[in-house]
Structures are given as structure tokens and as C-alpha cells.
Amino acid sequence: MSHVLHRMLGKTYPVAEGGAGVMLRDRDGRDHxxxxxxxxxxxxxxxxxxVLAAMHAQIDKLAYAHTSFFTSDVAEELADHxxxxxxxGMxxxxxxxxxxxxxxxxLKMARHYFVETGELKRVNFISRRQSYHGITLGALAVGGRMKDRAAFAEMLMTGHHISPCFDYRGRRPDETAEQYGLRVADxxxxxxxxxxxxxxxAFVAETVVGATLGAATAAPGYFKRVREICDRYGLLLILDEVMCGMGRTGTLHACEQEGVAPDLMAIAKGLGGGYAPIGAMLVSKRxxxxxxxGSGLFPHSQTYVGHPLACxxxxxxxKVIERDDLLANVRRQGARLEQRLRERFGNHHHVGDIRGRGHFWGVEIVADRAxxxxxxxxxxxxxxxxxxxxxxxxxxYPMGGTADGTAGDHVLLAPPFIIDAATVDTIVERLGDAVDAALGTVQPI
Structure with missing residues (x-):
């Protein structure tokens, strides 16, 4: 019996023993x-x-130094980069x-900024329904993934939510994509x-919505209107690019493709590529x-802030992403991935939508396509x-609740930036077989 408190108690997980390139191998010798x-x-x-060499070199030099005493060369270099x-403006x-x-x-920096500037009444955060911003209490409070909030609702600060920009389910038949985007932005x-x-x-939004909606991109003009509204009323724009950022959509930052810059930005996942736990907040100059x-102090700190090994x-x-021009490969193979997904699922009776950008694609499964x-x-x-x-x-990466927070199913694809055309083809072939096999267990297809 495992003493690890797994995500699902009572479930037996395969043991991962090795990884190379796009593959992970389990204890039984199976590659995934x-x-x-x-x-x-x-x-x-x-x-x-x-990356392994850089990690070894840093461990040999310095693994940890608390930031109340020291900075480190590598933290400074990463910040400069x-x-x-x-x-x-960052x-x-x-x-x-x-x-x-x-x-x-x-969230704390946004509030602290207004404390420093004397606007003490600014305490409300607005975000979108069907959003996900993290699992801690503050992140749950601003997030719009209601099933995750339910058990903790009485503990959370009040969150204020507006509609997501979700073209597949939100746009009316009489609207263009642009008209829809402006309507929900308003x-x-x-x-x-x-x-x-x-x-x-502040207003908090994922530039491309990840887990909850399956790589839902914003309508044209949506984020520009959002930026204008934030500026008009003096609130901050916080973009959550934890999942969609750091090259995932084909540009280093997803907001580059929207033509806007935030006041604060959250990044993580692709920042360290899974080799060490690391995330970051980017802060605008103003x-x-x-x-x-003002005070010269950001009243927020955690033990492993600026951890040298993680940095x-x-x-x-x-450096690998930039040296090997991997974002060009994301754009190239991302186009192939979209093409192959549309070839395989474009006329599938139970695939309602295929959406995404770069190496970030969602396939939404429906009981009735019409x-x-x-x-x-x-x-x-x-x-x-x-x-x-x-x-x-x-x-x-599967998820439920796509349609309304409770019902709806999608799968998310977010392959490594290094994949080639043959791997793209294999991914789509195996996914197609898996979707059909799963559907066969619930109804004839």
C-alpha cells in the first residue's frame, strides 16, 4: 500500500521510471x-x-540561499533574460x-499597488466563468471553475465573474466573431x-483558456477592448499565461498575438519545462x-522564492528554446497538428469543436453535434x-465540465516543442482510436 496521498485515493498509478525526448517509460517498460x-x-x-548539465553545475556551486539574505547570479540573469x-512595459x-x-x-501585488498609491477602496477582482487560475485559496476565489470552489466557498474572498470568451458555445448565430468578442468584453x-x-x-484572464475550456482562444479584438476598459477605469490587467505562455502558442507570450500588454503576468509550466518547480510574476514598470x-516593500514572501537551482x-x-529556434517548430508542427486533427475529427459525429493555437489544441466531445x-x-x-x-x-490532458462547469468533455493536447511530423501523425492516430474506443463503451458510434 502506498503512503503517498495521490490525487485519487485508491487508484493504482503506473510508476514512471525514465524519460527521453517526447517519451516517458513506465516500470513495465512501456513507452508513452x-x-x-x-x-x-x-x-x-x-x-x-x-538542462541536466546546467542543473548539475548549479548544484555544485549553490543549491539554495534565502532571499532575505542574498540574491544570486543565476536569478539576476534569468530575470534579465x-x-x-x-x-x-515589464x-x-x-x-x-x-x-x-x-x-x-x-493578486497581492495588485492590491499592494493601490495601497501604495492611496486608492484603498480597490479590493474587488473580476475574472471569467469557466476560468482556472490555480488551486490555492486566493486563486480559487478569482477562478471561475465552480466545482473546485464549492467545498471552500465560505472560506473564499468574494469573486466577481463575467462570461468567458468562448466562441463555440457563446457566439450567437447573428454575430460575427468580432461582434461577439466585443459584446462579452463589454x-x-x-x-x-x-x-x-x-x-x-484588477481583471484576471487566461490569454488562451487552458484546462477548463480546452485551448479556447479569444475572439479578434477582445483583449484590445479589455485593455481599453481597464485603462478607462484605472484597474489593472492581470494575464494568466501559466499554461498558455512561454512559447506554447507559437510566440513566447500568448498576448503578443492579441496586441496587448498586461500590467501583471503569471508564468510557470513552460518556464522550467518540468525540470524544477518554478513560476514567476512579471511586473510592469509603473x-x-x-x-x-512608496514603502519600497512587497509584503509577500515564500521560502523558495528565487531558488538558485530552479532559476x-x-x-x-x-536558452535551449531560443538557440534551437523551437518556437518556429511550434508554429510549423502546430499547423500540421491542426491539419491532422481536422482531417481525423472534422466530420466525426461526436466531435463538436477543434480549437487552439501552436502546440495547444482542444477537441471537444459532444453527444449530438448539431x-x-x-x-x-x-x-x-x-x-x-x-x-x-x-x-x-x-x-x-482530459477535462470535464467544458459546457457549463458540470457537463461537457474535452481533451487537451500540448506536446513538447521538439516534436516532428511523424510524431504528430502518431499522436492523432492514437487519439482517434482512443476517442472511438471510449465512445464505444458508452454508446454505438
Missing amino acids: IDASGGAAVSCIGHGHPD LIARAPA DSVYFCSSGSEAIEAC ELEAKILELGPETVC IAEAVRR ATALAVQ SKTPFDPVLKLNARIKEAAMERGLMI
Whole structure:
């Protein structure tokens, strides 16, 4: 009996023993294509020699020094690297150990900024339904994944939510994509006016929605309108690029493709590629300067902030991505992945939508394609697809609640940036077989 408290108590998990490139091997010697990067984490694959060498070198030099006493050369170098490539206006980086921690830091910095500038009434955060910003209490409070919030609702600060920008299920037949995007963006202004502009601290959004909606991209013009509204009423724009950022969508930051820059940004997953736990908050110059002119203090700290080993690891990962021009491969193989997914599932009776960008794609499964009716959530179809995929040596990221938070199923693909055309083809073939096998257990297809 395992003494590890696993995600699902009572479930027996295969034991991972090794990884190389896009493959993970279990104790029984079976290889699995990591087509989801774990949880969109393993951006350069497993066992990369350059990253392992950088980790060994850093351990030999310095593994840990608490940031109340020291900075480190590698933390400074990584911060310089990130800011040189960051969205316009970014000035500073706060390193932490996960995406949830990065979101917590963003929430506290947003509030702290308004404390420093004397706008003490700004306490409200607005986000979107069907969003996911992390599993800690602050992140749950601003997140819109209601099933995760339910058991802790009485403990959470009040969260205010507007509609997601979810074209497949939200756009009316009489709207263009642009009209739809502007309509749901304008819900932000309505919510600000409802709460009182002087009380709103920030709007929090995933640039491309990951786990809850399966790589749902925003409608054209949506984020530009959001940016305009934030500026009009003086609140901050916090972009959550924990899952969709750091090259996942074909540009280093997903917001580059939206033509906007945030005030605060959370990154993680692809930052360290899974080799060490690391996340970060990127802070705009105007926020950093306000704190410097004021108290000079960010009242937030955790034990492993700026961990030298984690920073060395992330720097090595980022250097590999840049040196090997892996973002070009993301764009190239991402186009092939989209093509192959549409060839395989475009006329499938139970695939309602195929959406995404770069190496970030979602396939939504429906009971009825014409009406977009989801399967009964009791069937746990997304979990069945995951099991069928694992049996075929394929790792995917499944999720339920896609349609309304309770019903709906999708699978998310987020393969490493290093994949080639042959691997893309194999991923789609195995996924197609897995989807059909899982559907065969719930109804004839």
C-alpha cells in the first residue's frame, strides 16, 4: 500500500521510471508519447542534456540561499533574460515555485499597488466563468471553475465573474466573431460600473483558456477592448499565461498575438519545462516604480522564492528554446497538428469543436453535434478517453465540465516543442482510436 496521498485515493498509478525526448517509460517498460506535456509543462521534452548539465553545475556551486539574505547570479540573469523578451512595459520579475503561487503574487501585488498609491477602496477582482487560475485559496476565489470552489466557498474572498470568451458555445448565430468578442468584453465594463469603478482592483484572464475550456482562444479584438476598459477605469490587467505562455502558442507570450500588454503576468509550466518547480510574476514598470517610491516593500514572501537551482534550470530551458529556434517548430508542427486533427475529427459525429493555437489544441466531445449537447457527466467520458489513450501509449490532458462547469468533455493536447511530423501523425492516430474506443463503451458510434 502506498503512503503517498495521490490525487485519487485508491487508484493504482503506473510508476514512471525514465524519460527521453517526447517519451516517458513506465516500470513495465512501456513507452508513452507525452502529447500533453504532462499538464502543458514539458516544453522541451524529457532528459535534455543541456538542462541536466546546467542543473548539475548549479548544484555544485549553490543549491539554495534565502532571499532575505542574498540574491544570486543565476536569478539576476534569468530575470534579465525574461524582461528583455517580455511584453512592453515589464520591468521586474518575482520568482516562485508554481503557477498558483504566481497568481497569488499577482493578486497581492495588485492590491499592494493601490495601497501604495492611496486608492484603498480597490479590493474587488473580476475574472471569467469557466476560468482556472490555480488551486490555492486566493486563486480559487478569482477562478471561475465552480466545482473546485464549492467545498471552500465560505472560506473564499468574494469573486466577481463575467462570461468567458468562448466562441463555440457563446457566439450567437447573428454575430460575427468580432461582434461577439466585443459584446462579452463589454460585460467587463458593466461589472465595473455595477461594483463601482473606485472599488475594482484588477481583471484576471487566461490569454488562451487552458484546462477548463480546452485551448479556447479569444475572439479578434477582445483583449484590445479589455485593455481599453481597464485603462478607462484605472484597474489593472492581470494575464494568466501559466499554461498558455512561454512559447506554447507559437510566440513566447500568448498576448503578443492579441496586441496587448498586461500590467501583471503569471508564468510557470513552460518556464522550467518540468525540470524544477518554478513560476514567476512579471511586473510592469509603473507598478514597480510606485512601490519603490512608496514603502519600497512587497509584503509577500515564500521560502523558495528565487531558488538558485530552479532559476538555473529555467534559464537553461529558455536558452535551449531560443538557440534551437523551437518556437518556429511550434508554429510549423502546430499547423500540421491542426491539419491532422481536422482531417481525423472534422466530420466525426461526436466531435463538436477543434480549437487552439501552436502546440495547444482542444477537441471537444459532444453527444449530438448539431445541438452541441454534451454527454451526461456521470459517464466521465473524458476520463475514459484518457484511459484508452494510455492503453495505446499516449498521454493526453482530459477535462470535464467544458459546457457549463458540470457537463461537457474535452481533451487537451500540448506536446513538447521538439516534436516532428511523424510524431504528430502518431499522436492523432492514437487519439482517434482512443476517442472511438471510449465512445464505444458508452454508446454505438
